[in-house]
Amino acid sequence: xxxxxxxxxxxxxxxxxxxxxxxxxxxxxxxxxxxxxxxxxxxxxxxxxxxxxxxxxxxxxxxxxxxxxxxxxxxxxxxxxxxxxxxxxxxxxxxxxxxxxxxxxxxxxxxxxxxxxxxxxxxxxxxxxxxxxxxxxxxxxxxxxxxxxxxxxxxxxxxxxxxxxxxxxxxxxxxxxxxxxxxxxxxxxxxxxxxxxxxxxxxxxxxxxxxxxxxxxxxxxxxxxxxxxxxxxxxxxxxxxxxxxxxxxxxxxxxxxxxxxxxxxxxxxxxxxxxxxxxxxxxxxxxxxxxxxxxxxxxxxxxxxxxxxxxxxxxxxxxxxxxxxxxxxxxx
Ligand SMILES: [Zn+2]
Numbered sequence: 290x291x292x293x294x295x296x297x298x299x300x301x302x303x304x305x306x307x308x309x310x311x312x313x314x315x316x317x318x319x320x321x322x323x324x325x326x327x328x329x330x331x332x333x334x335x336x337x338x339x340x341x342x343x344x345x346x347x348x349x350x351x352x353x354x355x356x357x358x359x360x361x362x363x364x365x366x367x368x369x370x371x372x373x374x375x376x377x378x379x380x381x382x383x384x385x386x387x388x389x390x391x392x393x394x395x396x397x398x399x400x401x402x403x404x405x406x407x408x409x410x411x412x413x414x415x416x417x418x419x420x421x422x423x424x425x426x427x428x429x430x431x432x433x434x435x436x437x438x439x440x441x442x443x444x445x446x447x448x449x450x451x452x453x454x455x456x457x458x459x460x461x462x463x464x465x466x467x468x469x470x471x472x473x474x475x476x477x478x479x480x481x482x483x484x485x486x487x488x489x490x491x492x493x494x495x496x497x498x499x500x501x502x503x504x505x506x507x508x509x510x511x512x513x514x515x516x517x518x519x520x521x522x523x524x525x526x527x528x529x530x531x532x533x534x535x536x537x538x539x540x541x542x543x544x545x546x547x548x549x550x551x552x553x554x555x556x557x558x559x560x561x562x563x564x565x566x567x568x569x570x571x572x573x574x575x576x577x578x579x580x581x582x583x584x585x586x587x588x589x590x591x592x593x594x595x596x597x598x599x600x601x602x603x604x605x606x607x608x609x610x611x612x613x614x615x616x617x618x619x620x621x
Pocket of ligand 1: 476477
């Protein structure tokens with residue numbers, strides 16, 4: 290150290306013989322920064338396919354052990370999708386401010402457990418029981434319609450394509466019909482996006498979704514392994530679509546409805562949020578003119594214009610039935 294009059298002590302530059310210089314330090318720092326940027330950029334491009342592949346591979350591995358496909362599906366989604374997305378939201382966040390608070394996390398977990406897990410499971414069991422009864426009395430009439438002779442992946446592709454069209458229109462009608470919007474507004478009440486709030490739906494919304502994308506396939510007697518593979522894909526897609534992970538899909542945005550499109554769908558600005566209705570695919574948005582993908586811009590504010598909208602589980606169950614005087618819609 291050397292003294293500088295009037296300033297104090299400053300760090301003396303080490304001699305060149307010490308093995309490094311100011312210039313090499315700069316190069317080293319720049320190199321590390323560039324490596325970090327490259328690593329982050331690579332991660333944003335591979336995160337989506339890696340998570341999807343991990344869920345499917347774990348599912349296939351569990352089936353190989355002889356585990357029942359329903360249980361294998363749930364475990365695969367938890368280990369192969371939820372766990373890596375939870376980690377990615379911490380190391381590769383899209384927006385730091387979108388992490389849930391403890392109160393939000395508790396409410397979202399309640400929605401996930403009751404409205405997004407128990408309710409569809411109950412509806413599936415009920416539908417399967419009723420379908421079994423009718424298939425006996427009608428000699429399985431409906432079940433001859435399904436091409437069960439095709440390979441499993443081909444049947445899954447058919448379910449994916451067929452289910453997404455009614456889901457697109459149901460979602461669009463929820464936004465465009467004043468009588469239905471209060472039920473779907475519950476989902477749009479969130480002011481940040483993360484994997485936990487993917488299940489924030491009103492039971493009326495969830496039940497109608499079930500009628501569009503699950504009930505027809507159960508009635509048609511689609512094999513369990515096809516339904517479960519579809520479930521793994523559907524759930525992994527849903528967690529990714531809502532996640533606060535800085536994911537890039539590039540040209541795949543024109544096929545898959547991923548997080549880049551879905552953030553616009555949650556915008557407080559109505560001309561931005563009345564777009565991108567596709568559940569898994571964006572092809573229906575492209576076909577029906579609701580595709581919105583300003584790749585160079587970023588959404589600013591999410592949620593509803595009504596700042597007084599209730600946010601607790603109990604209140605959100607009741608609010609669509611109440612004479613709510615506030616503005617439930619997003620703003621223009
Ligand atoms: Zn919506």
